[in-house]
Amino acid sequence: MSDSTSTEVSAPIVETVRLSRTARDQMLSLKRRTGIEGWNVLSRWALCVSLAEPTRPRDPGPAGDGGIEMTWRTFAGGDADLYAALIRQRCTADGLAADDATAVVQEFHRHLHRGVAYLVGERDLASVSQLVSKSLA
DSSP: OOOTTOOOOOOOSOSEEEEOHHHHHHHHHHHHHHOOOOHHHHHHHHHHHHHTSSSOOOOOOOOOSSSEEEEHHHHHGGGHHHHHHHHHHHHHHTTOOTTOHHHHHHHHHHHHHHHHHHHHHOTTOOSHHHHHHHHHO
């Protein structure tokens, strides 16, 4: 018998989230400008900003050394299933197989890197409130 109050968390789409050195440098700039300290919080914003764009992101290439690494659990926190579902839904919308683990991981990293680039490109982004305002526009 299943307990209806328990929450089952599905397997992470990736064990380790990796951002390139370039993305790390961009995130450092965002941390200074916005005051947001957590890599994971900025990464979540970046992912959502990219997912909101109608086009597919380009491949950022391998993350390489000197970037940022965090576990999927750190990245997604208590909303891991939500982020996984958003990524899989986007894969489906873009004509990719949402059950192809490799494709899902690739698209996740593409969106994450594009989102970081978009956020750092917003030169007037200087606070959390501006980040929230931008997302509601």
